[in-house]
Amino acid sequence: MKLIFALIIAVSSNLCFSSTIAWNDLRLQTNYTLNQDIILTLDEKEFIIPIKTKLTLVEDSILHMIKVRLQKFKLVKCPSHNLSTDLELVTVLQSNNSEKSVGANLAKNCILEVYIELEDQFTNSFFK
Numbered sequence: 137m138k139l140i141f142a143l144i145i146a147v148s149s150n151l152c153f154s155s156t157i158a159w160n161d162l163r164l165q166t167n168y169t170l171n172q173d174i175i176l177t178l179d180e181k182e183f184i185i186p187i188k189t190k191l192t193l194v195e196d197s198i199l200h201m202i203k204v205r206l207q208k209f210k211l212v213k214c215p216s217h218n219l220s221t222d223l224e225l226v227t228v229l230q231s232n233n234s235e236k237s238v239g240a241n242l243a244k245n246c247i248l249e250v251y252i253e254l255e256d257q258f259t260n261s262f263f264k
Contacts, residue, residue, distance in 0.1 A: 155171070155264040156171060156231070156260045156261065156262075156263070156264055157260070157261050157263050157264060158257070158258050158259060158260060158261060159205065159207070159238075159250075159252045159256070159257045159258070159259065159260075159261045160205075160257045160258055162193050162196070162207065162261060162263065163193065164193050164194070164195075164196055165192065165193065165194070166192065166193055167190055167191070167192050167212065168190070168191055168192070168193065168209070168261075168263035168264070169188055169189070169190055169191075169263065169264055170185065170186070170187050170188060170189045170191070170262055170263060171187060171262055171263065171264045172187055172228070172229070172262045173185065173186055173187050174189075174226055174240060174248070174262065175226070176221040176222075176224055176226075176240065176241065176242055177221055177222060177224060178219060178220075178221050178242075183219070183221055183242065185211070185242070185248065189211065189212075189213075190211075190212040190213070191209035191210060191211055191212060191248060191263075192209060192210045192212065193207060193208070193209055194208050194209065194210045194247070195207065195208035196208075198254070199251075203253060203254045203255075204239075204251050204252065204253060204254065205251070205252045205253075205254060205257050206249065206250070206251055206252075207249075207250045207252065208243075208247050208248070208249050208250075209247065209248040209250065210245075210246060210247055210248075211246040211247075211248060214246030216246075217244065217245050217246055218244065219242055219244075219246070220241070220242055220243055220244050221241050221242045222241060223239050223240070223241040223249075223251070224239070224240060224241065225237045225238070225239060225240075226238055226239075226240045226250075226262070228259070228260060228261065228262050229260075230259055230260050231260060236256050236259045236260075238250050238251060238252050238253075238256070239251035
């Protein structure tokens with residue numbers, strides 16, 4: 137019985153991550169859905185982009201001087217085009233239960249900017 141229970145948990149956890157997409161596999165002009173909340177700070181208050189929010193990748197570039205990949209996502213439904221937040225670290229859970237962090241901020245016109253270290257671009261994103 138314990139073996140069956142352990143097998144169910146293992147399969148369930150793999151299904152959670154099976155639809156997660158790596159940062160380097162995201163494609164321009166494609167819609168993606170968040171698989172976790174993104175918590176940023178706006179005027180000293182939490183600003184949450186909730187799980188299941190749809191975003192479109194509109195720009196993908198490499199900033200060679202700082203060894204970072206910058207991806208910009210347009211929020212499909214935006215509460216205000218004038219919001220902007222500071223850059224913050226966002227933790228992304230990996231399929232092996234480790235964690236990676238990316239920098240993220242919301243810029244004017246509802247653009248979520250995500251900064252991924254080049255060495256982490258093959259890890260799981262927070263999109264499915």
